[in-house]
Amino acid sequence: MTRDTLFEKKASAEKFQFNERVADVFDDMLDRSVPFYKQVIEMTVEILDRSLQAGDTVYDLGCSTGTTLIALAGKLESENLKFVGIDNSKAMLDKAMRKAEMFSMADRIDFVEMDITQAELSGAGGIMLNYTLQFVKPSTRAEFLKNIYSGLRHNGVLVLSEKIVCQDKQLDQQFLDSYHQFKKRRGYSELEIANKREALENVLLPLTIQENYDLLMQAGFSRVETFFQWFNFVSFVACK
Numbered sequence: 001m002t003r004d005t006l007f008e009k010k011a012s013a014e015k016f017q018f019n020e021r022v023a024d025v026f027d028d029m030l031d032r033s034v035p036f037y038k039q040v041i042e043m044t045v046e047i048l049d050r051s052l053q054a055g056d057t058v059y060d061l062g063c064s065t066g067t068t069l070i071a072l073a074g075k076l077e078s079e080n081l082k083f084v085g086i087d088n089s090k091a092m093l094d095k096a097m098r099k100a101e102m103f104s105m106a107d108r109i110d111f112v113e114m115d116i117t118q119a120e121l122s123g124a125g126g127i128m129l130n131y132t133l134q135f136v137k138p139s140t141r142a143e144f145l146k147n148i149y150s151g152l153r154h155n156g157v158l159v160l161s162e163k164i165v166c167q168d169k170q171l172d173q174q175f176l177d178s179y180h181q182f183k184k185r186r187g188y189s190e191l192e193i194a195n196k197r198e199a200l201e202n203v204l205l206p207l208t209i210q211e212n213y214d215l216l217m218q219a220g221f222s223r224v225e226t227f228f229q230w231f232n233f234v235s236f237v238a239c240k
């Protein structure tokens with residue numbers, strides 16, 4: 001895994017993009033920047049195992065380098081599942097395809113390069129949308145979630161993970177401090193943390209738990225719960 005040193009130098013004015021440089025270090029970046037990433041995937045496997053049926057399609061929207069789909073394809077128990085990963089970054093998908101080949105999963109997972117908000121989803125038993133809705137323009141999120149809802153079959157589930165903001169400003173600051181401590185413990189310097197934060201400004205736009213919950217309910221989901229929270233990182237399960 002190539003170590004993420006992208007933000008070691010003084011920040012340039014460049015905004016964060018999922019380009020080749022990011023794709024190259026992305027697995028290390030996620031491992032050191034997303035708290036309990038592996039545990040959330042394990043919990044997702046349990047959630048999907050309870051609701052998937054033979055022949056279902058499992059989509060990962062914003063699949064990046066395919067880590068989640070490769071893990072799911074190896075662990076889910078239902079038979080004849082189809083796996084589709086969608087992302088609009090060619091650099092990410094190139095890595096995903098190489099990794100799928102390495103794990104002998106290339107014939108089980110389709111990777112598609114396109115905008116997830118334009119994707120036609122059908123026959124979906126499970127859809128993952130992890131740490132990606134936060135990058136979708138807020139004005140299009142409601143419509144996008146409605147499209148996800150339509151693509152799911154009856155009893156299908158959406159797993160949504162997001163960075164969130166708190167309604168309470170003081171707690172929000174405390175949660176962010178805890179997150180920065182987490183990143184320092186994982187080897188990022190103060191400068192790297194500050195530089196990345198600047199690059200993500202106005203690119204990663206988080207909502208509160210309540211706002212995400214409301215969007216999911218408005219999209220049509222009848223049952224929505226959070227199943228994981230670590231300070232400002234939250235995962236929801238939404239059932240059709």
Ligand SMILES: C[S@@+](CC[C@H](N)C(=O)[O-])C[C@H]1O[C@@H](n2cnc3c(N)ncnc32)[C@H](O)[C@@H]1O
Binds near residue numbers: 062066068088092
């Ligand atoms: C933070 S990463 C997601 C991580 C991944 N879901 C995981 O859990 O390993 C966000 C991904 O979403 C992709 N992305 C962002 N906006 C997109 C869009 N509108 N259409 C397709 N992909 C998008 C980016 O290219 C990037 O690979």
